[in-house]
Amino acid sequence: MSWDESVITHYPNYNILNLADEWDSYTKEIVLKRLGPFSAPEYFSEWETSTLKAIVKNIVFDNRDNIIDWIVFHLDSKMTSEIGENQRKIGIPPEDVLVREGISVIDRIARSKFAKSFTDLEEDEQFKIISSLQLGQLPPIREWSRIPQKDLFSKFLLEIVAAYYSHPEVWSEIGYGGPAYPRGYVRTEYGLTDPWEARGDGK
Amino acid sequence: MENKDFIKHNCDHYEGSRLNHLNNRKYGDIEVDVCIVGAGAAGSLLAYELGKAGMKVVVIEAGPFWNPQTDFASDELSMKNLAWNDTRLVSGKDPISMGHNNSGRGVGGGTVHFTGVFFRFHESDFKVRTLDGVAEDWPINYNDLKPYYDKVENQIKVSGPREFPWGPFRGPYPYPEREPISANAEVFREGCEALGIKSTVAPLAILSAPFDGRPPCINRGFCNQGCLPNAKFSALIHYVPKAIKHGVEILSDCMVTRVLTNPTGGSVTGVEFVHDGRNYRQMAKVVILSNFVVETPRLLLNSATSSHSQGLANSSGLVGKYIMPHSGHDMYAKFQNEIRLYKGTPVLAVSQDFYETDRTRGFVRGYTFNAHGSRPVEMAMGLANAGIWGKQLRQVMMDFNFYARITLVGEVLPIVNNSVTLSEEKDEYGLPRALVTFSYSDNDNKLIAHGVAKANEILKAAGGEPAFVVPDTAHLMGGCRMGNDPQTSVVNSFCQSHDIPNLYICSASVFVTSGGANPTETVMAIASRTADHLINRMNKGRLGKSDEVKGRTMEKVTR
Numbered sequence: 001m002s003w004d005e006s007v008i009t010h011y012p013n014y015n016i017l018n019l020a021d022e023w024d025s026y027t028k029e030i031v032l033k034r035l036g037p038f039s040a041p042e043y044f045s046e047w048e049t050s051t052l053k054a055i056v057k058n059i060v061f062d063n064r065d066n067i068i069d070w071i072v073f074h075l076d077s078k079m080t081s082e083i084g085e086n087q088r089k090i091g092i093p094p095e096d097v098l099v100r101e102g103i104s105v106i107d108r109i110a111r112s113k114f115a116k117s118f119t120d121l122e123e124d125e126q127f128k129i130i131s132s133l134q135l136g137q138l139p140p141i142r143e144w145s146r147i148p149q150k151d152l153f154s155k156f157l158l159e160i161v162a163a164y165y166s167h168p169e170v171w172s173e174i175g176y177g178g179p180a181y182p183r184g185y186v187r188t189e190y191g192l193t194d195p196w197e198a199r200g201d202g203k
Numbered sequence: 204m205e206n207k208d209f210i211k212h213n214c215d216h217y218e219g220s221r222l223n224h225l226n227n228r229k230y231g232d233i234e235v236d237v238c239i240v241g242a243g244a245a246g247s248l249l250a251y252e253l254g255k256a257g258m259k260v261v262v263i264e265a266g267p268f269w270n271p272q273t274d275f276a277s278d279e280l281s282m283k284n285l286a287w288n289d290t291r292l293v294s295g296k297d298p299i300s301m302g303h304n305n306s307g308r309g310v311g312g313g314t315v316h317f318t319g320v321f322f323r324f325h326e327s328d329f330k331v332r333t334l335d336g337v338a339e340d341w342p343i344n345y346n347d348l349k350p351y352y353d354k355v356e357n358q359i360k361v362s363g364p365r366e367f368p369w370g371p372f373r374g375p376y377p378y379p380e381r382e383p384i385s386a387n388a389e390v391f392r393e394g395c396e397a398l399g400i401k402s403t404v405a406p407l408a409i410l411s412a413p414f415d416g417r418p419p420c421i422n423r424g425f426c427n428q429g430c431l432p433n434a435k436f437s438a439l440i441h442y443v444p445k446a447i448k449h450g451v452e453i454l455s456d457c458m459v460t461r462v463l464t465n466p467t468g469g470s471v472t473g474v475e476f477v478h479d480g481r482n483y484r485q486m487a488k489v490v491i492l493s494n495f496v497v498e499t500p501r502l503l504l505n506s507a508t509s510s511h512s513q514g515l516a517n518s519s520g521l522v523g524k525y526i527m528p529h530s531g532h533d534m535y536a537k538f539q540n541e542i543r544l545y546k547g548t549p550v551l552a553v554s555q556d557f558y559e560t561d562r563t564r565g566f567v568r569g570y571t572f573n574a575h576g577s578r579p580v581e582m583a584m585g586l587a588n589a590g591i592w593g594k595q596l597r598q599v600m601m602d603f604n605f606y607a608r609i610t611l612v613g614e615v616l617p618i619v620n621n622s623v624t625l626s627e628e629k630d631e632y633g634l635p636r637a638l639v640t641f642s643y644s645d646n647d648n649k650l651i652a653h654g655v656a657k658a659n660e661i662l663k664a665a666g667g668e669p670a671f672v673v674p675d676t677a678h679l680m681g682g683c684r685m686g687n688d689p690q691t692s693v694v695n696s697f698c699q700s701h702d703i704p705n706l707y708i709c710s711a712s713v714f715v716t717s718g719g720a721n722p723t724e725t726v727m728a729i730a731s732r733t734a735d736h737l738i739n740r741m742n743k744g745r746l747g748k749s750d751e752v753k754g755r756t757m758e759k760v761t762r
Contacts, residue, residue: 007597010604024431027276061597074280082631084290086302090626090638094290127593134590154588161587165579165600166280174603176579177545179277181431184421188547190386191540198604200541 007061011175014198016168022196023179031179034167036066038073043080043096044103051103054119058130059157060164067167074163075099092151102152105143106130112139175200214478216268217452225478229452230485235259236746237737238474238487240459240502243312244723245710245730246493247438247446248355252734254449258741261452261485263476265494266309268455269439275429279580282428285309285316289636291497292626296642297676299528303427305679306495310455311439313495314723316427319408319435320550320573321361322720323352323728325370327559331716335560335567337646338617341715342687342696343732345371351728351735359436360414361724363406369555378411380404381420381551386542387607388552391574394665395554402554405573408436408723409548415441422547424576457483460632461506462490462706468510470747471706477632489737489747491698491707493730496526496679499712500623501637503683516683516700516708519690523623523682527717528641530613530651531677533575533585534658536667541604549576550610557657558719566649568614570719572658575610579603585673599671607667609658612677613650614719615643623682678722680714697736698729705747709733 020028041049049072056071057063079096092098106129110118114125121129132138134157136149164170171178175198177185187194215222217229225231237253239246242264250262266287269275276282286302293299307313327334329341349371355361356377363376381404384392388404395402409426410419420434433440443453454476461475463484473486492499500523504514514522552574560567577585583600591599621642625635643651651674659669686692689701698709711726718725740746 006594007601009601023277026273027278030276030278030281059592061594083284084288086286086288087291087293087298087300087639089298090292090294131593134592157587157592158584161583161592161596162280162580165583166278171579174579174600175541175543176603177543179425180423181277181421181425184423184432185546186422188385188422189383190389190542192386193541193543197543 009173009175010200011172011198014172014175016172016176016178019178019196022183024181027179027181031168034070036069038069041072041076043076044072048100048103050119051107051117054126055103055106055130055156056160058126059160062164064169067164067169070167071160071163075159078159089151092148093146095155098147098152098155101143101147102156105141105147106133108141109138172198213268214456215452215454216447218447218450225454225483230259230261233259234473234486234488235261236487236741237489237491238263238485239491239493240474241312241492241494241498241710242310242438242443242453242455243307243493243495243710244314244438244726246491247311247442248727248730249491249493249709249734250446250451250453251442251449252731253737254446254451256738256741259450260446261454261487262446263454263457263459263474263485264310265458266455268310268453269315269429271429271431271433271440275431277423277425277428277431279428279578282316282425285429289630292628292636292638293641294638295621295640299639299641299676299679301497301639304531304675304677305528306497310443310453311437314437315429315439317723318426318549318721320553320721321356321363321406321408321724322571323370323372324348324718324720324725325558328716328718331568337567338716339684339686339691342685347696348725348728348732351731352724354731355724355727359408359441360410361406361408362411364403367406368401368403369558376406378414381407381409381411381548384551385547385576387544387576388574390538390542390607390665390667391552391572391609391661394661394663397664398660400554400556400661402552405550405553407548407550410434420548424545424547424549424578426549454478458632459494459502460634462492462502462515464508464511464515464703468508469703471515471703489705489707491709493710495710496682496712497623497637497639499708499710500682501625501634504625505634511702516693516702516706518702519693521684521691521693524619525617525681525684526621526623526639526641526679527615527617527681527714528676529678529717529719530611530615530643530647530654531675532611532613532651532655533673533675534609534611534655534662534669535582535606535671535673536659536662536669537602537605538607538667542607543604544577544582544606544608545579547576550574555720557654564653566646566653568616568646568650568719570611570613570650570654571721572654572661573610573612575608577608582606585675586671588675589671589673591671606670607662607665609661611651611654611658612720613647613654615647615717617681617684617716618644678711680711680717680722683708683712684715685713686715698733707733
């Protein structure tokens with residue numbers, strides 16, 4: 001895929017993981033676990049997992065398997081967690097049901113529209129389905145009355161984006177200084193950086 | 204995550220003891236003077252003041268007793284657990300995002316993850332009806348709270364400017380203003396200056412110099428993820444340890460499920476709570492609900508009895524009504540050079556130039572601007588909420604370091620239909636989940652439009668290119684509003700319920716209007732005033748007794 005070529009980092013020489021020894025041990029433990037390896041999904045079936053991976057790739061516009069695996073692991077843990085979902089619009093099913101049925105209905109749309117499973121579609125076909133989901137413009141089928149398209153899209157989007165921007169490789173790319181305890185940030189004013197922070201090209 | 208915290212599993216805390224069971228309670232078998240539900244900004248302060256005055260106090264908190272050193276991490280995703288994550292059902296035209304935006308779970312409540320921006324309300328906030336002909340006046344005015352604003356600011360050593368440009372309090376603050384400020388705060392102030400808008404360094408409940416064994420801020424930037432160095436005030440590290448020294452017992456991981464009443468329903472006798480699947484009771488002469496805008500109405504409605512069939516303290520029918528968030532839209536602009544939103548205390552500069560009503564703007568009331576830093580998850584989720592994803596989100600986030608942000612804290616007018624009610628769905632305790640309904644009014648939307656346009660002007664004047672507006676809300680207030688008239692309010696000006704004299708509600712729930720500024724200082728000033736009131740009543744031997752409330756609260760409402 002050509003996905004990575006249209007997004008260019010300002011900080012090609014920056015790797016936030018080189019700073020990990022400066023972090024407090026609890027933070028370090030949490031962040032390094034995102035590098036894997038990950039246990040097999042407990043909630044999602046094998047088929048659901050591969051469909052979900054394809055959905056995730058479209059949402060984050062990235063196909064690096066190590067990052068996608070972390071996101072799927074995060075989603076899988078969330079589905080089985082006893083922690084609540086903060087808010088849920090009245091009439092929408094709980095998130096584990098919403099996501100599971102959502103995966104299945106997206107695949108059904110792919111099969112009816114292109115006669116292929118969602119994972120077998122070309123990138124642009126997958127993208128068409130996901131972007132129609134955002135706008136609530138997928139073909140009218142009975143399931144949407146229970147799983148409203150926009151709410152499904154929004155659930156996928158927010159959980160996936162939260163996990164993606166929690167991956168240290170993505171932090172490196174965007175030049176995020178990241179965890180800074182115990183040392184803190186000393187040079188915070190406009191134009192100043194601490195010596196260990198990301199430096200842009202040619203600076 | 205692996206749990207390495209030796210304190211987290213303890214649920215019973217009092218001077219000399221931290222226990223992981225409820226078998227050695229300090230006050231388990233006796234009727235205490237005061238039982239407080241919720242150990243947040245209000246509940247913890249009340250516990251400290253009342254304990255210091257010699258009362259027997261138990262605080263019951265649903266969440267854990269955090270240990271910052273072992274429970275907090277410099278990480279946005281994992282620290283979402285500081286919020287009240289229990290599912291609330293939401294509806295209305297503008298359903299509210301619950302959790303991190305407005306509530307906390309665990310000892311310290313929302314103060315554990317608040318931004319620390321510490322504003323007083325202005326005089327006009329207490330008389331919106333009189334001045335603007337909308338909403339309702341408070342039964343108190345600025346001067347009633349002034350001594351308590353002073354007291355709270357001094358107790359926790361608020362840092363801020365020597366001269367504050369707006370409202371009745373013009374500084375100085377107890378501790379000097381923060382220096383240096385972040386690049387995001389700098390460009391905000393430059394933009395303001397170019398347009399003739401006054402701005403200042405933010406007043407903050409964050410130390411600028413050592414105090415009470417705590418160090419000044421190190422600009423780590425994770426105020427919303429729990430402060431690791433303890434430079435930011437939270438009730439967890441300030442009031443709660445002091446309350447424990449004064450004899451208060453704190454129960455954590457204990458969910459209050461019912462307020463108990465005597466057979467006639469004329470008074471409350473205590474509360475029922477659940478720990479580890481078992482039911483317990485705490486008897487008390489006075490019960491104070493400080494469990495926030497959603498859980499307080501939910502608990503009152505779930506505590507209905509035959510004599511209080513529509514819920515406790517609800518003869519007015521207004522329990523759960525008139526809830527208000529702040530409109531909290533985020534305006535992002537892209538700059539030529541790096542801003543690095545992640546660095547330093549999130550809010551270091553503010554403006555209240557648009558706080559008061561200006562009829563020429565076409566709406567009443569106003570707002571505060573906070574120059575507001577961000578870490579990547581918050582920014583990316585905000586953009587996602589605004590409909591940006593895929594390639595565009597990835598490209599925008601590659602320029603993460605080049606964005607600046609201003610956040611609106613806009614007043615939202617109270618509307619009766621914006622409410623907390625009970626839904627059909629049950630939670631793990633078998634209690635109906637809260638249904639939170641919210642829609643902006645016309646005035647709210649006009650105010651937002653003005654704030655968005657003005658923030659973009661500021662960003663542009665600073666050299667930025669306005670790029671994204673992310674609709675959001677922050678804070679939550681109202682639902683058990685105070686007032687003089689029992690027919691149009693739930694509690695009196697001392698937070699005592701009109702219906703049941705020994706039942707108090709003390710939190711942002713009692714707000715009559717939302718103001719256009721971060722609310723925590725006002726919550727704490729109200730709690731401090733309520734503490735004085737209860738101490739006076741105790742000294743007169745009238746604690747929790749039914750009698751006429753003296754003074755202005757019994758004055759007839761005249762309009």
